[in-house]
Amino acid sequence: MTLDIMMPFYGRTDHFLAAVESVLAQSDPDWRLFVIDDHNPDEEPGRRLREIHDPRIHYHRNAENQGINATFQAAIDRSENEWLTIFGCDDILLPGYVERVGRLAAQHPRAAFIHPGTRVIDETGGRAVPLVDRVKALYRPRVRGTAELGGQDLATSLTRGNWMNFPAIAWRRAEVRAVGIRPGYRIVQDLALAIDLLYRGGTLVLDDTVVFEYRRHASSVSSWRATDGSRFVEEQRFFRGLAAEFRARGWKHAERAARAHLSSRINALTQLPGAVRSSSTGAPAVLVKHALGMTIAPDAHPGR
Numbered sequence: 001m002t003l004d005i006m007m008p009f010y011g012r013t014d015h016f017l018a019a020v021e022s023v024l025a026q027s028d029p030d031w032r033l034f035v036i037d038d039h040n041p042d043e044e045p046g047r048r049l050r051e052i053h054d055p056r057i058h059y060h061r062n063a064e065n066q067g068i069n070a071t072f073q074a075a076i077d078r079s080e081n082e083w084l085t086i087f088g089c090d091d092i093l094l095p096g097y098v099e100r101v102g103r104l105a106a107q108h109p110r111a112a113f114i115h116p117g118t119r120v121i122d123e124t125g126g127r128a129v130p131l132v133d134r135v136k137a138l139y140r141p142r143v144r145g146t147a148e149l150g151g152q153d154l155a156t157s158l159t160r161g162n163w164m165n166f167p168a169i170a171w172r173r174a175e176v177r178a179v180g181i182r183p184g185y186r187i188v189q190d191l192a193l194a195i196d197l198l199y200r201g202g203t204l205v206l207d208d209t210v211v212f213e214y215r216r217h218a219s220s221v222s223s224w225r226a227t228d229g230s231r232f233v234e235e236q237r238f239f240r241g242l243a244a245e246f247r248a249r250g251w252k253h254a255e256r257a258a259r260a261h262l263s264s265r266i267n268a269l270t271q272l273p274g275a276v277r278s279s280s281t282g283a284p285a286v287l288v289k290h291a292l293g294m295t296i297a298p299d300a301h302p303g304r
Helices: 013-024 044-050 068-078 097-107 131-139 151-160 173-179 189-199 221-227 230-249 252-260 262-278 283-291
Strands: 003-009 031-037 057-061 083-086 113-121 146-150 170-172 203-215
Touching: 003 013, 003 068, 003 097, 013 031, 013 044, 031 044, 031 068, 044 057, 068 083, 068 173, 068 189, 083 097, 083 173, 097 113, 097 170, 097 203, 131 262, 146 151, 151 189, 151 230, 151 252, 170 173, 173 189, 189 230, 230 252, 230 262, 230 283, 262 283
Parallel strands: 003 031, 003 083, 031 057, 113 203
Antiparallel strands: 083 170, 113 170, 146 203
């Protein structure tokens, strides 16, 4: 099984090159790497990539920056094989990633997506277990070995606390092409995609074999959008819409989880000290409102 490793790129050269090296180091050589450079200001990473003469590697540079949502959708659109992953340009595939995903795909022929085991690293590549990932571990289903999950139970679990590491997930191409990335989101698009697959009856294979390293660092989009408050403007809008969707489907447990969106509100509270220290305009008020379950004005632009 050839795995399409689709890599949207915008960021640091050293992290990018480390990510590419991790692809080249796979024990199973049956992969295709496609890098979508979202008009990164520094063109050096693209030049370095083109110096690697490997027919499995492909590179495209956007004429202008398209943003994370459009680039993720482009990754799906440009994929060719049955399975793909939207690999983070600062993350690391451990050598057995492609092999493990291929094995799980063969063992679970009806699954829509596969989440292998992951561990978290910091900016320098050292092992890390920050608060956000300790909380994720509390929400993650307890699985020994492998389990196939789906339906309202999985929707409720993910809505209570999104414990997924999106760049680690492998997706069945036909399924994700059928639903696509929901437009208008820059933070919750991974959760939205998973929920949309569950609506179609898709299942997730959750595996505890660690084959992926997820890099957590302050310069990531999700990190700085948490501190400036804009993350929670988007999350509140998303969860309130999700509650209505679940209600229409009769998924009462999932609806309650979406209405509470407790983990998101707790996260907002933990970001408050940083927002105050940074003097981010409007961010503290947004964080407090979200933490207390109060409505944030839809035109709020914290951090500007």
